[in-house]
Amino acid sequence: MSYNTAVSHLLHFDARLYPKADPSTTLLQGTVDIDQGESIAILGPSGSGKSLLSQALAGRLPATIGVEGSIQRAAPVTLIQQQCRTALNPLVRIGKQLSFGAVCAHDLLERVGLRPTSRFMQAYPGELSGGQLQRAAIAMALGTQAQVLIADESTTALDAITQAEVVAALQQAQTLVFISHDIALAASICEHALEIRSGEIVADSTMASYVELQCNH
C-alpha cells in the first residue's frame, strides 16, 4: 500500500459517507485531522458514526459504503475492531501469529501484560478470555509497527483491572484513536476529543475543554 506523504496531517478525513444503495442518505459528514503523536477519543452515542469513521480512517470501509470527498493516510494504520476475535487466526498459536521478524513475540506479550508470556505463546485464540484476546490483538497491532492504532470499543465489557491493562497496552501506540462511549475513560487516555452525533461532528477540541463543557451542561 502507498501513503500520501505530501499531506500535512497523518490522517485526513474530509468527506461524506453514504450507503451505495441510497446515496442521498448521509451516514457521516465532516472533517477530521489527526497528527503524529496525538491521542484522540471519538465519542458519541450508538449509531452516531464512530465505527464508520474509524473504518474510513483505516481504509477499511465496507464495499457497500460510498465516499464523496477525500480520505488520506500518510502512514500505516492498524484498526482493532469491536470483534477483535477476527484479527487472530483461530488455528494458529498466539506466539506464531506474533512472529514479526525483528520484533520479539515475548516482548509484545510482555508489553500488553500477557504473562507468563511462555503460556500465551503456546495458546490458541479460543483459549483466551475476552480481555486477553483484546490484548493479543493489540500486541498484533504493536507488532506491525503501524504508526497509528485505532481501537474501536476495545475496553467495552471488561472488568476494571482488565480494562486498565488493555488501556496500558493501547497507550503503547505512537498515535492513538480511541473509540468509546465512556467519556471518563477516554479523558484518562486521550488529549483530544471529537464527538459525533447522528453522523455529524459536533465537537472537536482538547479533552480538557470538552470535559469542562460536559460538566457545565
Ligand SMILES: Nc1ncnc2c1ncn2[C@@H]1O[C@H](COP(=O)(O)OP(=O)(O)OP(=O)(O)O)[C@@H](O)[C@H]1O
Ligand atoms: N455497511 C453499512 N451499510 C449501511 N449502513 C451502515 C453500514 N455500517 C453502518 N451503517 C449505518 O451507519 C450509522 C453509523 O454506524 P456506526 O457503526 O458507525 O455507529 P457507531 O457510532 O459505531 O455505533 P455503536 O456505538 O453502536 O457501535 C448507523 O446508522 C448504521 O446503521
